[in-house]
Amino acid sequence: MNKNSNAFWPVLVAMLLIPALVVGGTITAQDDPVVIDWANDAAWHEAGQDAVSEASLGATGIGVNTVIFSSTDSYQAAVRGALPTDDAFPLFDWWFGYRMKDLVDAGLLADVTDIWQKHIDNGGYPASMMGSFGFDGRAYGLPKMINYWVVFYNKHVFAEHDLEVPTTWDDLMAVAETLSNNDVTPFGLDVVGCRWCSFIWFEEMMVRVDPALYQSVMTGETAYNDPQVVAIMEQWGALLDAGYFSQPGDFADNWAEPFVSGSIGMFLIGDWYTASLARAGFVAGEDYGIFVMPGITEAGNRSLIIEGRPLLLAENSPQRDVALEFADYFMGVEAQTIWAETSDINSPSLLAPEETRPGHLVDLANAVANGEYELYTRYWEATPPQIVEQVVDLLGQFVLDPAALQTVLDGAEQIAQDYWASAGGE
Amino acid sequence: MQALFRKIEPYLYLLPALLLVGGLLLYSVAHTLAISFTDWDLITPPRFVGLQNYIDAIRDPTFTRSFSNTLIWTGGSLLLPVGGGLLLAVVLERIPGQRVLKTLIYLPAILSTTVVAAIWSYVYTNNGVLNETLRWVGLDALARPWLVFAPTNTLAMIVAASWRALGPSMVLFLVGLQTIPPELIEAAKIDGAGERLLFWRIKLPLLRPITAIVVIMSVIGSFMTFDLVWVMTQGGPGRSSETLAVTMYRQAFIMWRMGYAGAVAVILSTIVIAFSIFYLRETLKRSAV
Numbered sequence: 236m237n238k239n240s241n242a243f244w245p246v247l248v249a250m251l252l253i254p255a256l257v258v259g260g261t262i263t264a265q266d267d268p269v270v271i272d273w274a275n276d277a278a279w280h281e282a283g284q285d286a287v288s289e290a291s292l293g294a295t296g297i298g299v300n301t302v303i304f305s306s307t308d309s310y311q312a313a314v315r316g317a318l319p320t321d322d323a324f325p326l327f328d329w330w331f332g333y334r335m336k337d338l339v340d341a342g343l344l345a346d347v348t349d350i351w352q353k354h355i356d357n358g359g360y361p362a363s364m365m366g367s368f369g370f371d372g373r374a375y376g377l378p379k380m381i382n383y384w385v386v387f388y389n390k391h392v393f394a395e396h397d398l399e400v401p402t403t404w405d406d407l408m409a410v411a412e413t414l415s416n417n418d419v420t421p422f423g424l425d426v427v428g429c430r431w432c433s434f435i436w437f438e439e440m441m442v443r444v445d446p447a448l449y450q451s452v453m454t455g456e457t458a459y460n461d462p463q464v465v466a467i468m469e470q471w472g473a474l475l476d477a478g479y480f481s482q483p484g485d486f487a488d489n490w491a492e493p494f495v496s497g498s499i500g501m502f503l504i505g506d507w508y509t510a511s512l513a514r515a516g517f518v519a520g521e522d523y524g525i526f527v528m529p530g531i532t533e534a535g536n537r538s539l540i541i542e543g544r545p546l547l548l549a550e551n552s553p554q555r556d557v558a559l560e561f562a563d564y565f566m567g568v569e570a571q572t573i574w575a576e577t578s579d580i581n582s583p584s585l586l587a588p589e590e591t592r593p594g595h596l597v598d599l600a601n602a603v604a605n606g607e608y609e610l611y612t613r614y615w616e617a618t619p620p621q622i623v624e625q626v627v628d629l630l631g632q633f634v635l636d637p638a639a640l641q642t643v644l645d646g647a648e649q650i651a652q653d654y655w656a657s658a659g660g661e
Numbered sequence: 662m663q664a665l666f667r668k669i670e671p672y673l674y675l676l677p678a679l680l681l682v683g684g685l686l687l688y689s690v691a692h693t694l695a696i697s698f699t700d701w702d703l704i705t706p707p708r709f710v711g712l713q714n715y716i717d718a719i720r721d722p723t724f725t726r727s728f729s730n731t732l733i734w735t736g737g738s739l740l741l742p743v744g745g746g747l748l749l750a751v752v753l754e755r756i757p758g759q760r761v762l763k764t765l766i767y768l769p770a771i772l773s774t775t776v777v778a779a780i781w782s783y784v785y786t787n788n789g790v791l792n793e794t795l796r797w798v799g800l801d802a803l804a805r806p807w808l809v810f811a812p813t814n815t816l817a818m819i820v821a822a823s824w825r826a827l828g829p830s831m832v833l834f835l836v837g838l839q840t841i842p843p844e845l846i847e848a849a850k851i852d853g854a855g856e857r858l859l860f861w862r863i864k865l866p867l868l869r870p871i872t873a874i875v876v877i878m879s880v881i882g883s884f885m886t887f888d889l890v891w892v893m894t895q896g897g898p899g900r901s902s903e904t905l906a907v908t909m910y911r912q913a914f915i916m917w918r919m920g921y922a923g924a925v926a927v928i929l930s931t932i933v934i935a936f937s938i939f940y941l942r943e944t945l946k947r948s949a950v
Contacts, residue, residue, distance in 0.1 A: 308914040315703040315917070337917075341704045427808050428782065430897040483898065484787045484806030624915055632899040635809060 268292050271554045271561065273299040273546075275328035276310035283578035287570050294569065297561045299326060318343045323549035325558040331367050331376055331543040332616030333623075338547070344375040345548035345555055347562060351377070354566045359586050361603065367612045368545055376545030377562055381583035382505040383599055384439070384540035384613065385525040387512070392419055392500045400524065404443070404531045411479045414500040421479040423499040425486040426631040431615060433630035434623070435503055438614040439528060440471045443535035446611060453618040455655040459626070459647035468644065470531070472637035483635055491515040495522075503528065505542050505613075506581065506596060519595040527599070527608070539608035542616070543583075618651075619658070625650045690930075697923035707920070714924035723900050724925070727908040730815050731884060734904060737819035738826070738883040743875050745823065746830030747868075751860060753831070754838055763835070767828030774825070778892035781821035782808070785893075808894050811901035818902065822889050826882070830875045837871030838864065873944040877937055884933050905929050 270292075273284055284301045292298040302324065304310035317323045318338065329335050338344050351365045351374045360378065368376040388400065393410075396417055401407040411421035426433045441449035444467050451457040452464060474480065481499060491511040493499045502508060509519060517523055530536030546565065548558045564570055568586045575582035575591040582591060585604040592600055602608060615623055626647045633643040697714055699707035718724045749766060753759045769777065784790045785807035792804040807817040841864060849863050865872075887906035890896055896903030896911065903911075905925060913922035 308910075312703065312914060318704055337702065337704065343704060426898050427806070427894060430895045433898075482787055482806065483809045484785070486786065621916065624911075628897060628899045631897055635898060 268296050268298055269554075269557050270298040270300050271325045271557055272302050273326040274302040274304065274310070274314060274324040276304045276307045277328065278303050278305070280328075280578060283574050283580075286573050286577040287565065290569060290573050291561060291564050295560060295564050297557055297564070299561065318549055319551065321551060321553055323552045325549055325552040325554040326561065327547055327549070328379060329376065329545055329547045330616055331545045332612045333619045334616045335376055335545065335547065336370060336619065339370060339375050343550055345550045345559060346373055346375060347377055347548065347559070348372075348374045350374075350559070350563050350566060353563070354584075357586075359566065359568070359571075359584050361585065361606070361610070363610050364541075364543075364583070367541065367543055367610070367616070376543075376547050377566055378543055378583035379546040379565075380544040380580055382507050382542040382544075382581075383527075383596070383603075384435075384503065384505050384542065385599065386528050387494065387502045387504065387508055387523055387525055389494060389497055389500055389523055391522065392497045395497075400526050401529055404529050407529055410500075411474075411477075415478060419497065420481045420493075420499045421501055422474075422481070423486075423490065423494060423502045424480045424634065425483075425490060426634045427483050428486050430631055431627050433627050433634055434614040436471055437468070437630050438540060438611075438617075439503060440467050440531070442538035442540060442611050443528060443531045444470075445532065445534060446538045446609065447534070449611065449617075453612075453614070455618075455651055459651055460641070460644040465640070465644060468633070468640055472633070472640055475634065475637045480634075491517070509593060509595070519593065523595075525595055525599070537607065537609050539603070539610055540613050541610045542613045619654055621654045622647075622651050693923045693926050695923075696919050697927045699920045699923075701919040702917040703919060710920065714918075714921045715928070717921060718924050718928065723903065724905075724908060726900065727896075727903045727905045730812075730903060731886070731905045733812060733815050734819060734822075734883040734886050735880055737816065737823070738879040739876065741819065741823035742826035742830045743872075743879050745827050746875065747834050747872070749827065749831045750834035750838055751864070754835065763831070766831055769825045770828040772825065774888040775892055777821060777825050778889045781818075781824070782893050784821075785817055808902075809898060814894055814902040818889055818893055821893070822886070826879070830879070833871055833875050834868065837868045841867050869944060873941060877940060880936060880940075881933055884929060 270288075275284075281301045281303055284299055288298040288301075304313065314324060314327050314329075315338075319341070323343070329338070335344065348365075348369070351360070351368070354360050355362050355365065364378060364381070365374050368374045368378065392414070393399075396413055396419075398410050398413060399406070401410050414421045424432060424436065438449065441452070441464070445463065448457060448461075448463055448467075452459060452461075457464070481493070485493065490502070490504075490508070492515065494502050495512065495515045495517050506525070512519070512523060527539060530538065546562065548555060548562060552558065565574070566584070568584065571582045571584040571587045572591055574580070575587050579593065581593055581596045581600060585600075589597055589601075603610070611617070629643045629646050629650075632639055696707060698709060698711060700710045700713075701707035753762055756762075772780075786792075787806055791807065795801065795804045805813065808814045845863060845867075846859065849859055854862065885906050886904045887910060890902060890904055890907050891910070894902045896907040906929065909922045909925040909929065912918045912925060
């Protein structure tokens with residue numbers, strides 16, 4: 236008994252001391268590598284993020300652990316649910332423009348304006364890109380990916396009918412007419428299997444006629460049923476009536492097949508369509524090419540619709556400052572080169588080496604770098620989702636029945652007015 | 662002490678199940694009911710709004726359309742998987758080679774809804790199997806874009822869902838038919854009952870408990886219709902094929918209106934529970950008679 240009592244105190248002291256030493260060790264070892272979570276819903280990003288992590292560990296001592304969610308909806312719910320808490324993912328992918336606005340308004344995102352400014356100043360990114368990643372002059376997201384919305388054309392079909400890449404709107408209409416007369420559907424568009432696809436030609440027609448008008452409709456300054464918008468939509472309706480588009484119900488989640496087979500000559504879509512074509516064995520440059528849709532007016536010639544995938548940083552994460560340090564590294568040339576090479580994507584960085592870019596996008600990337608285009612945010616993110624999610628359904632009705640134009644635009648305006656009124660005219 | 666343990670022992674065995682049901686079901690129900698009275702987007706604290714979500718839902722024309730689409734789904738599910746399953750069971754019971762046919766009819770049930778939706782999306786495209794077959798047999802006028810206009814798109818999806826649901830209900834009815842005592846059938850035949858009379862007066866009344874199960878399962882399934890619609894049309898075009906479950910999902914995970922989605926969920930559950938209680942009570946009452 237006595238012996239046991241003698242052993243009690245040294246054991247107790249040791250038990251208290253060991254954890255203290257361990258904690259002390261972790262506190263003092265500040266130079267040890269730190270690994271933070273980076274969540275997203277795109278499994279194909281994992282290899283690229285891992286490669287960047289490895290390089291970043293060497294350069295900054297900060298690595299990332301990729302957390303992949305298999306479903307976009309459950310991913311969004313998990314991220315939103317955690318954001319107000321300490322459990323928020325320090326780094327996570329999101330959607331840019333208005334899709335991140337409620338997170339900004341709730342104060343849940345770290346301000347990354349300084350990082351942007353530093354990399355714009357060193358020529359890494361066009362200044363006009365930053366506006367799509369924030370509000371009121373402040374940025375809250377960094378460009379992980381930028382996709383340009385262009386027209387894909389089937390080179391074999393164009394060659395068969397002696398067609399050149401159109402450089403004016405009239406040229407484009409002549410191409411469409413020739414294809415149509417030869418039983419080739421000029422443009423592919425699916426609004427049945429893809430409800431959001433209805434906005435593609437809405438936004439494109441708007442920026443090809445009057446990009447400033449497009450911007451003002453997005454911010455609620457101009458009505459959807461404004462006579463100028465009606466006139467543009469009538470122009471699109473005339474193309475639908477002329478039979479220049481695929482018929483509703485033509486597709487079953489197989490956008491590549493009719494384009495590859497040559498039954499459709501052109502597809503207006505984001506440059507991520509490249510991956511679908513690659514899976515179908517269609518080779519860029521050989522089988523197909525891309526061009527930016529010509530303007531209907533002079534003002535519309537310089538427009539380019541972009542879609543961005545931002546990297547966001549959680550304000551409430553205890554690792555926020557480490558995340559900021561990593562984000563700065565990620566925006567730099569070294570990380571962007573690794574990210575682009577590993578993931579086979581077109582880096583948003585203007586300084587990324589040309590050889591990292593997919594061949595058919597090099598000229599366009601150079602044109603953007605030279606300031607030849609004004610970048611406009613895609614409709615999906617250019618205006619509040621509360622409006623978008625309802626208006627895309629109305630635009631889908633318009634594609635099915637162009638005669639319903641006025642009803643569609645009046646309905647869209649009502650939705651927009653209701654939103655802007657409840658949002659206090661933000 | 663031992664007497665007390667004996668008294669509480671049965672409840673201890675029930676405890677895991679009670680905890681599971683209480684934790685997973687009752688808590689979820691209570692939570693959904695509570696948020697249905699709030700305005701909540703997951704990132705800001707819920708704000709109490711009383712019955713506003715219910716009022717918004719009832720006034721929303723999309724909700725009304727979803728509701729009527731759901732009723733079409735319910736009617737279609739009663740007609741095709743339930744009625745069709747019963748018909749197949751009665752016919753297959755008496756024909757040679759029934760085992761092969763039963764297997765073939767049951768086969769789609771082993772496919773996931775997503776696979777079924779993908780298959781039927783191809784069947785229904787403008788140049789899909791259905792339209793090509795119609796054109797081939799000279800019925801060009803019937804060929805159409807099946808998933809584009811309402812209510813054809815909803816009816817087309819009901820057929821796709823029934824293709825999968827027919828097998829299980831047929832099997833249930835076959836099991837039911839096998840439980841009917843053969844002496845009853847023989848006695849009716851001796852009394853001169855023909856096949857039709859035999860079906861309406863003997864088999865159908867004796868199948869009532871099985872019919873009740875199949876009907877309840879079909880109605881609940883049709884009110885919960887989500888995945889097939891989501892894959893095939895996402896409730897479109899123009900929300901024309903949306904069901905109540907799709908509306909609930911859209912409001913929760915696309916519009917981030919958790920309160921509104923909760924209200925739709927409460928309405929949906931109330932209808933299903935009320936129907937189930939009413940139908941079971943009536944069926945059991947008649948069975949007892």
